[in-house]
Amino acid sequence: MAVHPAPITFDDPHGGHGHGDGAGHPPHLKHYFVSSEQQFDASKLGMWLFLVTEILLFGGMFVAYGIYRSMYPELFTEASTQLDTVMGAVNTAVLLLSSLTVAWSIRAIQLGNKKLCFWLLVATVALAGMFMVVKYFEYTHKFDLGIFPGEEMVYAEGTTFTLPGLGEENFGPAVDEHAAEGDDHHYVPGDHGLTNQRAGLFFSIYYMMTGIHGLHVLIGMIAIGILAVKTWRGKYSAEWYTPIENVGLYWHVVDVIWIFLFPLMYLI
Amino acid sequence: MSTVTTAPAPAKTSAAPAHPPGHEPVHNYLLEPGPGPDVKGFARVWPTVKAWATTVDHKRIGVMYLFTVSVFFAIAGCAALLVRAELMNPDMDFLTADEYNRMFTLHGVMMVFLFIVPSIPASLGNFALPIMLGAKDVAFPKLNLMSYYIFLAGASLAVYAILSGGIDTGWTFYTPYSDTTNTAVLPMTMAVFVAGFASILTGINFIVTIHKMRAPGLTWNRLPLFIWALYAVSIVQVLATPVIGITMVLLAMERLVGIGIFDPALGGDPVLFQHFFWFYSHPAVYIMILPAFGVISELMGTFSRQRVFGYRAIALSSVAIAMLGFLVWGHHMFVSGQSPLSSIVFSVITFLIGVPSGIKILNWVATMYKGSVWLTAAMLYSLAFIFLFTIGGLTGIMVGALAVDIHLHDTYFVVAHFHYVMMGGTVFAMIGALFYWWPKMFGRMMSETWGRISAGVTFFGFNMTFFTQFILGSQGMPRRYFTYLPEYHDLHQVSTVGSWFLGLGLLMVLFNMIWSLFKGKPAPGNPWGAATLEWTHTTSPPDHHNFHRTPLVTHGPYDYDVLFSGDGYGGDGAGTPAPVPNPEVGGPQEMGKSVDLGLSQPKPKHD
Numbered sequence: 079m080a081v082h083p084a085p086i087t088f089d090d091p092h093g094g095h096g097h098g099d100g101a102g103h104p105p106h107l108k109h110y111f112v113s114s115e116q117q118f119d120a121s122k123l124g125m126w127l128f129l130v131t132e133i134l135l136f137g138g139m140f141v142a143y144g145i146y147r148s149m150y151p152e153l154f155t156e157a158s159t160q161l162d163t164v165m166g167a168v169n170t171a172v173l174l175l176s177s178l179t180v181a182w183s184i185r186a187i188q189l190g191n192k193k194l195c196f197w198l199l200v201a202t203v204a205l206a207g208m209f210m211v212v213k214y215f216e217y218t219h220k221f222d223l224g225i226f227p228g229e230e231m232v233y234a235e236g237t238t239f240t241l242p243g244l245g246e247e248n249f250g251p252a253v254d255e256h257a258a259e260g261d262d263h264h265y266v267p268g269d270h271g272l273t274n275q276r277a278g279l280f281f282s283i284y285y286m287m288t289g290i291h292g293l294h295v296l297i298g299m300i301a302i303g304i305l306a307v308k309t310w311r312g313k314y315s316a317e318w319y320t321p322i323e324n325v326g327l328y329w330h331v332v333d334v335i336w337i338f339l340f341p342l343m344y345l346i
Numbered sequence: 347m348s349t350v351t352t353a354p355a356p357a358k359t360s361a362a363p364a365h366p367p368g369h370e371p372v373h374n375y376l377l378e379p380g381p382g383p384d385v386k387g388f389a390r391v392w393p394t395v396k397a398w399a400t401t402v403d404h405k406r407i408g409v410m411y412l413f414t415v416s417v418f419f420a421i422a423g424c425a426a427l428l429v430r431a432e433l434m435n436p437d438m439d440f441l442t443a444d445e446y447n448r449m450f451t452l453h454g455v456m457m458v459f460l461f462i463v464p465s466i467p468a469s470l471g472n473f474a475l476p477i478m479l480g481a482k483d484v485a486f487p488k489l490n491l492m493s494y495y496i497f498l499a500g501a502s503l504a505v506y507a508i509l510s511g512g513i514d515t516g517w518t519f520y521t522p523y524s525d526t527t528n529t530a531v532l533p534m535t536m537a538v539f540v541a542g543f544a545s546i547l548t549g550i551n552f553i554v555t556i557h558k559m560r561a562p563g564l565t566w567n568r569l570p571l572f573i574w575a576l577y578a579v580s581i582v583q584v585l586a587t588p589v590i591g592i593t594m595v596l597l598a599m600e601r602l603v604g605i606g607i608f609d610p611a612l613g614g615d616p617v618l619f620q621h622f623f624w625f626y627s628h629p630a631v632y633i634m635i636l637p638a639f640g641v642i643s644e645l646m647g648t649f650s651r652q653r654v655f656g657y658r659a660i661a662l663s664s665v666a667i668a669m670l671g672f673l674v675w676g677h678h679m680f681v682s683g684q685s686p687l688s689s690i691v692f693s694v695i696t697f698l699i700g701v702p703s704g705i706k707i708l709n710w711v712a713t714m715y716k717g718s719v720w721l722t723a724a725m726l727y728s729l730a731f732i733f734l735f736t737i738g739g740l741t742g743i744m745v746g747a748l749a750v751d752i753h754l755h756d757t758y759f760v761v762a763h764f765h766y767v768m769m770g771g772t773v774f775a776m777i778g779a780l781f782y783w784w785p786k787m788f789g790r791m792m793s794e795t796w797g798r799i800s801a802g803v804t805f806f807g808f809n810m811t812f813f814t815q816f817i818l819g820s821q822g823m824p825r826r827y828f829t830y831l832p833e834y835h836d837l838h839q840v841s842t843v844g845s846w847f848l849g850l851g852l853l854m855v856l857f858n859m860i861w862s863l864f865k866g867k868p869a870p871g872n873p874w875g876a877a878t879l880e881w882t883h884t885t886s887p888p889d890h891h892n893f894h895r896t897p898l899v900t901h902g903p904y905d906y907d908v909l910f911s912g913d914g915y916g917g918d919g920a921g922t923p924a925p926v927p928n929p930e931v932g933g934p935q936e937m938g939k940s941v942d943l944g945l946s947q948p949k950p951k952h953d
Contacts, residue, residue: 109482109891110481110482110483110487110559110891111559112896116558116559119558120485120486120554120555120557120558120559123553123554123557123558124485124486124489124550124551124554127549127550127553127554127584128546128550130584130585131546131550131584131585131587131588132588134585134586134588134589135588135589135591135592136592137588137589138588138589138592138593138596138622139592139596141622142596142607142618145615145618146607146613146614146615149615150613153613226603227599227603227604227605227606228600228603228604228605228606228607228609228612229603229604229606229609229612230603230604275613276612276613278605278606278612278613279606279607279612279613279614282599282605282606282607283607285605286595286596286599286605286607290595
């Protein structure tokens with residue numbers, strides 16, 4: 079626990095009962111807090127608790143992953159070959175770099191360097207955008223191949239099924255629609271070489287986990303973008319940078335979740 | 347080191363006491379300076395509506411939550427009365443089998459997700475927690491208001507689901523049926539998902555407030571037990587709710603795009619859904635009951651005029667229940683085909699929960715021993731709580747035993763068990779809490795006489811309704827059936843008649859509340875002579891900012907002797923009297939004023 083910089087009377091930090099006079103306390107200090115210290119500690123504890131809920135949210139999906147991996151190990155081995163390790167590795171590097179920039183931006187604002195902080199936040203948003211672009215290419219490539227979650231999964235023509243849930247409607251269309259439209263792509267839906275009848279289950283988990291993670295990246299981009307604008311306008315300073323610190327924490331968690339997703343999905 | 351200045355007692359003069367500007371006694375969180383007499387019609391009402399809709403005051407948010415959950419309690423209660431009425435006879439009297447399914451699902455989903463989960467923490471907790479801590483507000487007031495609106499959004503989705511045909515899965519949404527039924531499962535799962543956010547935000551707010559915003563001198567060992575209970579509840583809310591969130595998302599995606607994670611046809615596992623669901627929903631029953639434990643601890647202390655026996659044991663048993671509650675979800679799944687070993691482990695841990703629960707009950711009883719028990723309506727409800735919760739808890743041990751559960755699984759015995767805990771426990775405690783805190787919230791006393799009568803009627807009606815269901819269940823009556831064999835007819839009729847008494851008792855409580863708002867006697871600052879901060883240091887109803895000066899806490903929450911005799915500890919080691927609260931804002935001094943409430947309890951001695 080840090081020592082209060084000056085003696086504090088608990089009676090009333092506002093001096094008298096006045097509100098809006100601004101005397102006696104900095105503008106960012108809410109009236110129901112005794113000190114900036116208390117306000118900062120409270121915000122940070124709240125953020126940590128929120129991050130715990132994020133971990134548990136993903137925890138449910140990691141449990142599903144673990145259970146189905148132990149139930150169908152051969153499915154996971156086969157289906158994960160469809161994932162592009164290079165793209166995944168690039169994305170890992172990009173996210174790690176963005177964690178560095180966001181951590182650096184906190185350091186910059188602690189030292190009062192608002193300009194550096196602003197540019198580092200912008201860099202973070204750019205790197206997050208890069209992550210999403212790579213993700214976009216990964217997703218569309220799979221869609222072209224007919225790799226969809228669950229019962230939407232398209233198999234090559236002639237694949238025989240024994241599972242009751244997979245009926246005739248799951249057979250891939252014989253016509254290559256893209257080729258007919260004169261598209262550059264020449265993928266035929268179902269032409270992915272997967273024969274495991276439960277492949278849809280693997281990609282359900284893949285799409286759910288990476289999709290919800292991607293949603294968190296998008297939310298993070300918006301939040302960091304807002305922070306960047308506010309930093310540009312000089313709202314934050316070495317005295318008060320709590321939002322940057324908290325969003326930074328959030329961003330690290332988004333990063334850490336990907337650090338687990340990447341090897342589980344792409345590598346093993 | 348921080349310097350702490352206590353309030354110097356203002357010199358008493360014959361003139362009216364000086365109040366800080368804007369803090370005359372009439373000025374409180376319920377009242378706004380009204381518009382002048384020339385403003386007519388809608389413009390007269392609008393500022394008040396706007397002020398309430400945008401308030402970040404925890405007290406107003408608590409009142410809004412109280413109103414909202416009461417509405418859902420009423421709707422879901424009417425659904426229950428309909429279900430009971432249909433069961434009066436084995437024939438289809440006025441509900442078809444399909445309508446019956448939708449009706450009990452409506453009752454279950456609304457009661458669980460829209461009433462009990464937010465009931466005590468979000469309404470009374472929001473109101474009382476910051477004041478009991480000596481804080482001006484919760485740590486994140488805007489988040490608090492946001493949680494209320496998120497809750498409203500979730501509730502709207504639930505109402506939409508009901509209006510668009512309702513759902514017939516039961517409140518448990520078990521797959522694969524919830525995958526395939528044509529009813530409105532999608533909006534209902536989204537309602538649960540959204541309402542879960544409100545629950546999480548409240549939990550985060552409470553934990554941070556308790557950790558960071560306690561008044562000087564308010565150590566963990568001086569926290570009121572209601573706060574300890576809310577702390578344990580918040581931990582469960584924060585840790586468990588995200589899991590139901592992701593489960594509902596997965597179920598929704600299952601229905602939308604057929605991801606198949608819970609669908610055996612695609613290689614998924616429906617039992618996994620049950621694991622996910624109960625991983626939240628078993629801890630959730632502790633979200634529902636732990637605040638009630640906290641309430642009962644407060645009431646037992648105050649109305650026995652005695653320090654709560656085993657303070658630390660009660661406080662820590664709340665935390666123990668919260669922790670153990672995460673490890674017992676499998677006892678809902680003894681017949682689902684999970685491995686016998688895990689069933690045994692879950693069964694043993696379930697028995698362990700009985701230990702901290704038993705500690706609480708024994709301590710409450712011991713608190714009353716040799717105390718001067720004051721049988722107010724609130725105390726009667728908490729005595730009913732102890733009686734009913736003991737039955738509910740012990741039958742919980744019975745259904746937690748493997749062999750017995752095979753016989754009783756999915757029978758009325760289970761229905762009776764959780765109604766004894768949820769209704770006989772939480773709802774009785776909440777009504778007791780309302781009688782207790784109502785004067786503080788609205789500045790009016792409820793009718794004690796009618797309160798005591800209603801306690802008797804609800805207690806009688808409740809036992810008539812649900813004790814019969816223990817017998818029905820042990821004879822094999824399965825739950826969720828709209829019809830039954832003729833040999834169950836008599837007991838079903840008794841149970842249905844009992845539900846009318848129960849409804850009558852609850853209506854009496856409702857009318858008592860409404861009556862008190864208009865005709866109730868004005869409440870003094872501390873009508874019960876309690877020793878926690880919300881009674882000793884604020885007016886009834888409290889001021890906008892709760893306190894004029896942050897209180898300095900020098901004694902425990904149940905040290906009635908110290909508080910009212912003034913012979914205690916001033917906190918400076920020199921034997922000076924305990925600091926006297928500011929007379930302007932109520933407190934023990936006000937008890938000396940002759941406010942005759944018609945209550946029989948002798949007034950505590952004070953100087």
